[in-house]
Amino acid sequence: xxxxxxxxxxxxxxxxxxxxxxxxxxxxxxxxxxxxxxxxxxxxxxxxxxxxxxxxxxxxxxxxxxxxxxxxxxxxxxxxxxxxxxxxxxxxxxxxxxxxxxxxxxxxxxxxxxxxxxxxxxxxxxxxx
Numbered sequence: 001x002x003x004x005x006x007x008x009x010x011x012x013x014x015x016x017x018x019x020x021x022x023x024x025x026x027x028x029x030x031x032x033x034x035x036x037x038x039x040x041x042x043x044x045x046x047x048x049x050x051x052x053x054x055x056x057x058x059x060x061x062x063x064x065x066x067x068x069x070x071x072x073x074x075x076x077x078x079x080x081x082x083x084x085x086x087x088x089x090x091x092x093x094x095x096x097x098x099x100x101x102x103x104x105x106x107x108x109x110x111x112x113x114x115x116x117x118x119x120x121x122x123x124x125x126x127x128x129x
Contacts, residue, residue: 002098002101003097004095004097005095005096005097005098005119005123005126006095006096006126007094008091009091009092009093009094010090010091011090012090012092013092014052014054014084014092017084017092017129018054018056021082021084022056024125024128024129025056025082025125027125028122028125029061029062029121030059030060031060032056032058033057033058033079034055034057035054035056036057037053037054038050038053038054039051051085052092053083053084053085054083054084054085055081055082056081056083057079057080057081058080059078059079059080060080060118063114063117064078064079066114067115070108070110070111071110071111074111077099080097080099080122082097082122083095083096094126094129095126096126098119098122099115099122100112100115100119102115
């Protein structure tokens, strides 16, 4: 089972891809709690060159609240990470965690429905950008 949902955007800039992804997340009720620029971080901490790669920590508050009510340790898997990476100029891949796959590790049946709901929203985000 794949643990992610993805799409590839062509003829777009990396910055545009992040903006489109953030807007699509917002349409589905997600906010971006944290944006981590991996390229800049690796350059600063290791003086290593890396391609454009940003992690968006996305959260749908209503669904997160439901999950936390069902499983108090689920915060270890929140927020939902969405990555935007550009390995080739003009070709940007956007991938989101598949919450249904990641929740399989948690032995709590009440999370399955919540995970499926988040999965459907993230699939809609990915297909809309």
